[in-house]
Amino acid sequence: xxxxxIRRTTAARSRIATAGAIAVAGTLxxxxxxxxxxxxNGGPKTSETNKAPLFDQLPKAIQDKGVIKVxxxxxxxxxxxxxxxxxxxxxxxxxxxxxxxQLGVKFEFENGTFDTLLTGLRSKRYDIAMSAMTxxxxxxxxxxxxTGKKVGEGVDFVDYFTxxxxxxxxxxxxxxxxxxxxxxxxxxxxxxxxVSHDLAEAESKKCTAAGKGKISLEPFDNDxxxxxxxxxxxxDAGSSDFPVAxxxxxxxxxxxxxxLVGEQVEAAPYGIAVAKGNELSKALLAALNEIIKNGxxxxxxxxxxxxxxxxxxxxxxxxx
Numbered sequence: 001x002x003x004x005x006i007r008r009t010t011a012a013r014s015r016i017a018t019a020g021a022i023a024v025a026g027t028l029x030x031x032x033x034x035x036x037x038x039x040x041n042g043g044p045k046t047s048e049t050n051k052a053p054l055f056d057q058l059p060k061a062i063q064d065k066g067v068i069k070v071x072x073x074x075x076x077x078x079x080x081x082x083x084x085x086x087x088x089x090x091x092x093x094x095x096x097x098x099x100x101x102q103l104g105v106k107f108e109f110e111n112g113t114f115d116t117l118l119t120g121l122r123s124k125r126y127d128i129a130m131s132a133m134t135x136x137x138x139x140x141x142x143x144x145x146x147t148g149k150k151v152g153e154g155v156d157f158v159d160y161f162t163x164x165x166x167x168x169x170x171x172x173x174x175x176x177x178x179x180x181x182x183x184x185x186x187x188x189x190x191x192x193x194x195v196s197h198d199l200a201e202a203e204s205k206k207c208t209a210a211g212k213g214k215i216s217l218e219p220f221d222n223d224x225x226x227x228x229x230x231x232x233x234x235x236d237a238g239s240s241d242f243p244v245a246x247x248x249x250x251x252x253x254x255x256x257x258x259x260l261v262g263e264q265v266e267a268a269p270y271g272i273a274v275a276k277g278n279e280l281s282k283a284l285l286a287a288l289n290e291i292i293k294n295g296x297x298x299x300x301x302x303x304x305x306x307x308x309x310x311x312x313x314x315x316x317x318x319x320x
Contacts, residue, residue, distance in 0.1 A: 052104025054290065057283040062127065068107045068280070070096065071126035073114040075222035078247045078304045079132040080109070091243075091304040092130050095160065098296040099287040113221050115193040121273055122152060127280060128272050132241060134195060135159050135271030135319030142276075145198075157271025158284045159318045162309045164264030165196050166245040167237050168230075171259045175236045179262045181206075185213030186236040189226035192219035195266055196239035231257050243306045269311075269319050281316060288314035 074080045080090040088109045096107035112120055117129040135157035138145040142154030169177055176182060184207035190196040197219055204215035220226045223240050227248055230238045242264045249258045274281040291297045301310045
């Protein structure tokens, strides 16, 4: 919903790669493709009647049903989240909507916890997983990053964005934290199985080895829960992908709740996950590169204030 090398070696989301604050609009347009909603492409069409430019590149099964089912952790603003009406909005849904116009199909987002999305993909509950997920070699190869053991067939990634990880604290109370090394002996909140989670665990081991206090970690199912805990004073710091952290700093409490500390780390690509060998990945790659070329991609990144992570070309399995 950063991605993680430790960057989502287990379940990664990655967020923006370059330092500097992003300008996130205070008032956001709420048009995007949402849960089980029509993105404007109409109902399913046959290859004979669908005139979308890239429709013929889709697998026949997708052509026939006219829908791409998307698994996503829809609690990660501004990447994907629910607006006040309950509609799914954000950077990812808007990109999906733009790709849908090129492909001639709808993208239907279905909410799930981040660490179950690849399982849902393997079980064919979803056609793709699109949720600020970091493209890593471990994920591509179906390897558990912690144990090094093979746990599945792996997935292919269509990379569409770049992001790093940031630390944030309560505004005006940074507890002396300016870098990851300053977190020894502190309490930290993160989203479970994210790059931030992995980084915090690795840093905690360094703290212990150096004879300093370990980092007390409290992981949550989603980032919004972690923010709530920090806001209430239940922790010293939190961490998430840079665009998400920057959005929280800009919007939570009217900009009065949080502040960013230190620089981004662990820049890596976000990728759309597709089952290994599925021809759908090539169609998505073509659609992304077309919207980059025609300017729709640029409009979406500008709308959500995430220009710092924009790419000039979508790639297949570009993560390391």
